[in-house]
Amino acid sequence: MTLARQRSQNLRPSELLIPTPAGLYCPLADIHIDPMRPVARALITHGHSDHARAGHGAVLATRETLAIMALRYGEGFAGERQEAVPGAVTRIGAVDFRFVPAGHVLGSAQIVVEARGLRIVVSGDYKRERDPTCAGFEPVPCDIFITEATFGLPVFRHPPAHLEVAKLLESVRLFPERTHIVGAYSLGKAQRVMALIREAGFDRPIYIHGAMDKLTDFYMSEGAQLGPIRKVIEAERKSLGGEIVICPPSAIQDLWARKFPDPVTAFASGWMRIRARARQRGVELPLIISDHADWDALQATIREVQAGEIWVTHGEADALVHWCGTVGLKAKPLHLVGYGDEGEAEPAGETDNAVTG
Ligand SMILES: [Zn+2]
Numbered sequence: 001m002t003l004a005r006q007r008s009q010n011l012r013p014s015e016l017l018i019p020t021p022a023g024l025y026c027p028l029a030d031i032h033i034d035p036m037r038p039v040a041r042a043l044i045t046h047g048h049s050d051h052a053r054a055g056h057g058a059v060l061a062t063r064e065t066l067a068i069m070a071l072r073y074g075e076g077f078a079g080e081r082q083e084a085v086p087g088a089v090t091r092i093g094a095v096d097f098r099f100v101p102a103g104h105v106l107g108s109a110q111i112v113v114e115a116r117g118l119r120i121v122v123s124g125d126y127k128r129e130r131d132p133t134c135a136g137f138e139p140v141p142c143d144i145f146i147t148e149a150t151f152g153l154p155v156f157r158h159p160p161a162h163l164e165v166a167k168l169l170e171s172v173r174l175f176p177e178r179t180h181i182v183g184a185y186s187l188g189k190a191q192r193v194m195a196l197i198r199e200a201g202f203d204r205p206i207y208i209h210g211a212m213d214k215l216t217d218f219y220m221s222e223g224a225q226l227g228p229i230r231k232v233i234e235a236e237r238k239s240l241g242g243e244i245v246i247c248p249p250s251a252i253q254d255l256w257a258r259k260f261p262d263p264v265t266a267f268a269s270g271w272m273r274i275r276a277r278a279r280q281r282g283v284e285l286p287l288i289i290s291d292h293a294d295w296d297a298l299q300a301t302i303r304e305v306q307a308g309e310i311w312v313t314h315g316e317a318d319a320l321v322h323w324c325g326t327v328g329l330k331a332k333p334l335h336l337v338g339y340g341d342e343g344e345a346e347p348a349g350e351t352d353n354a355v356t357g
């Protein structure tokens, strides 16, 4: 492809980005991307806690991601902060960095890293399905595409999210006495589910758990159309039969959830494709709604960016690397330890409540 042909002979990919225990490191600019440990200078793709950590010397991220970090960690989350305007180039050392929408959550970005004709795209977490609460993923042709593989197995195929939301509303219609409690991660999924419920025409108040107050307010201040939102804490739980309550996934099994009238427990996650997982969590109404690319979307994206080489950060890296091989693409797992998305964490790795209180 063109980029590869133009590429300078003397810049090797490992000179532009290398995996280290602290995360992806760019030696030419002396920065890390989504580091798992405190570093001097960090570029951050999005606000989920496994990518955006507190304690870096300086952070470069989109305005929304900086605001989300301040909401979650307090204003002192980093020594300095700098806003990355989507599409604009920030030059650090001899390297150009550009943030491009990733379609994952509000403010989420891929980071395009480019020097001397070599272009690497760090996609962070991403999805291709429409999301009314954030800007859509923009494919950027590149030499090396660095991708996640959270749902990188053929079993993971996410149905259209609006059909899953229709199941929820149908259940609300069928069981007008029961409270529908929907587990959804506090950053992104919760607000996306609320926006989809509104798009489906449900206009009664939606009740939310205290752990998602601040982020939901922030989404609304950024223009998300979430309709009337009420806090559970300000309502009489016994009176919420027939209503929809959104809470962090861990709360659906808590005593907290049992104080609603005859609750129907739902969980909005890509993991709900696995029936056993829904059963294990006592989920009566699994909703397969994910903020990550599914198996088909991972493949489509890899083809679309036309990279000659694929690096896989986390998730089902082996399966995706194997698939790349079958279509003649060079690929390798990076074995980065520390990602396992908060936004779609395995039940055991859930950090949602801890992070947002
Ligand atoms: Zn994420």
Ligand SMILES: [Zn+2]
Pocket: 048, 050, 051, 125, 339, 340, 341, 342
């Ligand atoms: Zn992640």
